[in-house]
Amino acid sequence: MSKSGDKNILLVGLGSMGFGIGKSLLRNGFNVYGEDKNLSQKEKFIGEGGENHTVIYKNINAVIIVVLNEMQTKDILFGDNGIAKNLKKKTLVMVCTTVSPQFAEEMSISCSNYDLLYIDAPISGGSIKSAEGNLTYMISGSSEAIKKARPILDVTSETVFEFGDKIGSGSAMKSINQMLAGIHIAAMAEAITFGISQGIDAKRFLEVISKCAGTSWMLENRAPNIINSDYSPKSSINIWPKDLGIVLNIAEKSGFSAPLTKIALEQFLKASNKGLGNEDDSAVAKVYAQGAGIKLP
Amino acid sequence: MSKSGDKNILLVGLGSMGFGIGKSLLRNGFNVYGEDKNLSQKEKFIGEGGENHTVIYKNINAVIIVVLNEMQTKDILFGDNGIAKNLKKKTLVMVCTTVSPQFAEEMSISCSNYDLLYIDAPISGGSIKSAEGNLTYMISGSSEAIKKARPILDVTSETVFEFGDKIGSGSAMKSINQMLAGIHIAAMAEAITFGISQGIDAKRFLEVISKCAGTSWMLENRAPNIINSDYSPKSSINIWPKDLGIVLNIAEKSGFSAPLTKIALEQFLKASNKGLGNEDDSAVAKVYAQGAGIKLP
Numbered sequence: 001m002s003k004s005g006d007k008n009i010l011l012v013g014l015g016s017m018g019f020g021i022g023k024s025l026l027r028n029g030f031n032v033y034g035e036d037k038n039l040s041q042k043e044k045f046i047g048e049g050g051e052n053h054t055v056i057y058k059n060i061n062a063v064i065i066v067v068l069n070e071m072q073t074k075d076i077l078f079g080d081n082g083i084a085k086n087l088k089k090k091t092l093v094m095v096c097t098t099v100s101p102q103f104a105e106e107m108s109i110s111c112s113n114y115d116l117l118y119i120d121a122p123i124s125g126g127s128i129k130s131a132e133g134n135l136t137y138m139i140s141g142s143s144e145a146i147k148k149a150r151p152i153l154d155v156t157s158e159t160v161f162e163f164g165d166k167i168g169s170g171s172a173m174k175s176i177n178q179m180l181a182g183i184h185i186a187a188m189a190e191a192i193t194f195g196i197s198q199g200i201d202a203k204r205f206l207e208v209i210s211k212c213a214g215t216s217w218m219l220e221n222r223a224p225n226i227i228n229s230d231y232s233p234k235s236s237i238n239i240w241p242k243d244l245g246i247v248l249n250i251a252e253k254s255g256f257s258a259p260l261t262k263i264a265l266e267q268f269l270k271a272s273n274k275g276l277g278n279e280d281d282s283a284v285a286k287v288y289a290q291g292a293g294i295k296l297p
Numbered sequence: 298m299s300k301s302g303d304k305n306i307l308l309v310g311l312g313s314m315g316f317g318i319g320k321s322l323l324r325n326g327f328n329v330y331g332e333d334k335n336l337s338q339k340e341k342f343i344g345e346g347g348e349n350h351t352v353i354y355k356n357i358n359a360v361i362i363v364v365l366n367e368m369q370t371k372d373i374l375f376g377d378n379g380i381a382k383n384l385k386k387k388t389l390v391m392v393c394t395t396v397s398p399q400f401a402e403e404m405s406i407s408c409s410n411y412d413l414l415y416i417d418a419p420i421s422g423g424s425i426k427s428a429e430g431n432l433t434y435m436i437s438g439s440s441e442a443i444k445k446a447r448p449i450l451d452v453t454s455e456t457v458f459e460f461g462d463k464i465g466s467g468s469a470m471k472s473i474n475q476m477l478a479g480i481h482i483a484a485m486a487e488a489i490t491f492g493i494s495q496g497i498d499a500k501r502f503l504e505v506i507s508k509c510a511g512t513s514w515m516l517e518n519r520a521p522n523i524i525n526s527d528y529s530p531k532s533s534i535n536i537w538p539k540d541l542g543i544v545l546n547i548a549e550k551s552g553f554s555a556p557l558t559k560i561a562l563e564q565f566l567k568a569s570n571k572g573l574g575n576e577d578d579s580a581v582a583k584v585y586a587q588g589a590g591i592k593l594p
Contacts, residue, residue, distance in 0.1 A: 101495075124509040136508050161505050172495045173505055176488050180511030183484045183557070190557050191477045194544075197551045198398075198469040208458050208470055211433050212421040214477030216513035247491075254494045256589045259564070260480070260487050263556045292553045 007031055009152070010055055010063045010083075012076050014041040016234055017096070017123060018066035020130025021156050023048055027133070028155040033060075057083065062092035062152060066123075069242050070103045078110060089115040092148045096123045096137075098178060098239075100246045101168030104140075108167040117145035120167045122174030124181075125158070126221060127234050134158035138177075140169040175250055178243040179261050184218035185240075186264040189285035191219075192226055196294050202227045203297075225282040229297050237284065238277040240268035304328055306449070307352055307360045307380075309373050311338040313531055314393070314420060315363035317427025318453050320345055324430070325452040330357075354380065359389035359449060363420075366539050370394045375407055386412040389445045393420045393434075395475060395536075397543045398465030401437075405464040414442035417464045419471030421478075422455070423518060424531050431455035435474075437466040472547055475540040476558050481515035482537075483561040486582035488516075489523055493591050499524045500594075522579040526594050534581065535574040537565035 007030045011022045014036035025032045026049040033055045034045035046052045063083065065073055073095055077084045087093075093116050095107060108118040119141035129135055133156050139146065140163040153160050163169035191214070195205040206223045209215050225231065244265040251258045270287045271277070289296050304327045308319045311333035322329045323346045330352045331342035343349045360380065362370055370392055374381045381390075390413045392404060405415040416438035426432055430453050436443065437460040450457050460466035488511070492502040503520045506512050522528065541562040548555045567584045568574070586593045 124511070126510060136505075138505065159508050161508075169496075173492075173497055176492045176495070176497065176502065177506060177509045177511040179491060180484055180488045180506065180513070180516070181509075183487075184481070184511065184513060187477055187480045187484070187557050190480075190555055191473050194476060194548060194553055194555060195470075195473045197553045198473070198547065199466070200470055200473060205473065208433075208435065209474060209477065211456050211458075212474045212478075213423060213514050213518070214421070214474035214481065216477070216481060216516075217510050219477070219513075221510070250495065251491060254589070256491055256494045256591075257585070258487055258491060259560045260484050260557060263560050267556070288554070292551070294553075 006061045008059050008061050009033070010035065010060050011066070012036075012063065013066035013097070014038070014045050015066065015068075016127035017130045018064075019045065020127055020132075021064060021066060021096070021135070022050060023131055024133035024156045025152065026050065030155075057086035058088050060087060060091060062094060062148065063087065064094045064096060064152065066096040068239070069097065070099045073097045073099060073107065077107065084111060084114050084116060087114065087116055090117055092117045092119065092145060094119045094121045094149055094152065096121050098122055098174055098243050098246065099171055100175070100250060101172045104168040104171045117142065117148055118167060119145045119149050120170040121149070122170050124174070124177050129158070130156075137161065138163060138170040138173040140164055140167055140171075172250070175243075175247045179247045179258065181218055182240050182244045182247075182268070183260050183264045184216040185222055185281050186267045186284055188216070188219040188223055189226075189267070189282070189288050192223060193285055193288035193292060193294050193296070196289075196296070197292055201297075222280075222282040225280050226285050227297055231279040231283045233278060233280045235281050236278055237268055237271045237281050240281060241265060241272060244268065303358045305356050305358050306330065307332065307357050308363070309333075309360065310363035310394070311335070311342050312363065312365075313424035314427045315361075316342065317424055317429075318361060318363060318393070318432070319347060320428055321430035321453045322449065323347065327452075354383035355385050357384060357388060359391060359445065360384065361391045361393060361449065363393040365536070366394065367396045367400045370396060370400075370404065374404065381408060381411050381413060384411065384413055387414055389414045389416065389442060391416045391418045391446055391449065393418050395419055395471055395540050395543065396468055397472070397547060398469045401465040401468045414439065414445055415464060416442045416446050417467040418446070419468050421471070421474050426455065427453075434458065435460060435467040435470040437461055437464050437468075469547070472540075472544045476544045476555065478515055479537050479541045479544075479565070480557050480561045481513040482519055482578050483564045483581055485513070485516040485520055486523075486564070486579070486585050489520055490582055490585035490589060490591050490593070493586075493593070494589055498594075519577075519579040522577050523582050524594055528576040528580045530575055530577045532578050533575055534565055534568045534578050537578060538562065538569060541565065
């Protein structure tokens with residue numbers, strides 16, 4: 001594919017999800033400038049074929065933001081060194097960060113003040129699917145913005161769910177997914193350690209449960225980390241106080257009681273308070289194991 | 298297949314799981330006497346080809362028990378009209394009811410007093426897999442008992458996990474599965490109602506989440522009941538206070554804290570207290586919906 005001007009992308013956030021998006025874009029002929037506050041990630045991305053010279057904002061066609069939270073997202077766009085003011089009109093701003101629907105709406109309004117095209121584009125699927133270009137997107141935005149995002153969505157996704165032009169609807173859907181995902185990780189941790197307490201080893205647990213009605217996507221994805229005692233962060237503990245916090249914040253505003261979500265959040269906070277914040281989120285099992293005096297693999 | 302004497306089976310409990318086991322046995326040439334306290338289920342089973350004359354216990358080769366709880370199981374075997382005393386020596390007693398490991402051990406000892414062969418054989422998979430002969434078993438028992446159970450297991454299961462000869466190990470594994478299954482049903486209810494509160498309809502919820510990391514076996518199996526407003530019991534609310542009670546009872550004895558399980562149990566108890574005990578367990582969504590003033594489909 002030709003590397004024409006409309007293929008110039010600035011990708012901010014080269015964590016496990018962002019890095020995969022970047023690789024999928026590179027494979028498909030896009031010019032991608034990768035940015036991350038962690039400079040070694042940026043260098044690694046250049047090694048994969050990312051652009052290694054300074055960004056010229058007027059040549060950028062789309063900005064993709066895949067960072068930890070709302071604060072980082074806002075800072076990138078509108079902070080002291082915010083880029084919104086440097087972007088040319090009609091540049092696409094595609095925010096994949098998990099944020100609240102209200103925040104998405106606020107960012108969209110601020111972007112429209114610069115005549116930028118905002119798309120609310122949270123993702124799901126994990127780092128492997130991200131690297132393969134097989135993410136699931138839950139998007140909302142104007143038809144003009146979605147049209148401009150289409151070539152990016154095409155090469156990075158397996159499925160794109162569209163939730164119309166009301167910015168924030170994609171993020172509302174994402175928060176529901178995160179609610180379930182967070183509960184399921186904590187439930188897996190509760191069950192695998194309960195199993196160990198009953199003499200069922202972790203490997204056998206996965207082998208059996210994955211064939212039974214008790215299985216979940218998260219269980220099959222995260223239990224292997226515990227079995228292999230590999231807590232290098234594919235998705236870190238620190239993500240969950242934030243994401244489940246967003247869920248509970250939305251729920252509270254709607255008078256909705258979410259008791260399982262609250263308990264899952266407590267378990268991740270306990271893990272974080274134990275200094276496990278930067279470990280893989282499967283490390284929430286350590287909270288259960290320590291509480292019951294159980295030895296993990 | 299010939300209907301020889303060693304194919305005579307007494308099946309007690311013709312609920313959604315037991316009925317399916319019975320049908321799979323009938324398809325494969327077994328003579329099956331079906332019993333249920335609900336006489337219409339018994340008649341329905343005779344309509345499927347079940348034996349319609351009185352059981353002659355000395356001709357029975359195996360008894361399969363698939364009832365609601367420990368009390369019913371014990372009553373069938375050792376109550377005032379208990380059958381253990383009528384069975385010939387070396388008859389197989391296969392208990393598929395969800396019970397605690399301790400109860401399984403107790404029953405096994407009582408059965409051995411009559412020289413009966415006990416097998417701890419809890420199941421997973423739901424009513425559809427049961428009817429197809431594709432259940433998952435988690436079994437423990439002596440090699441003699443397992444050998445005798447093999448022809449039954451062969452025609453009713455997709456997968457048989459063996460946990461050795463320590464009676465109760467199969468039930469320990471089952472309790473871990475139920476822990477997850479119960480949490481996942483309640484989590485699905487929490488999330489689908491939260492979605493409705495955010496303007497995401499139930500059908501769209503299932504369509505999207507089943508493609509995302511938030512999915513679970515239970516979510517995909519139970520959410521359709523809510524979408525179709527079909528609360529006829531495939532698996533009833535009443536099962537959960539019992540099964541999660543078993544889990545928490547085992548956990549407590551081991552000094553294991555299971556906070557998500559406790560909350561899930563509370564939600565099923567609330568449903569039961571609302572008079573929903575005999576509805577499908579997906580009706581736990583009504584607890585959330587009433588609490589938040591949300592209308593289910």
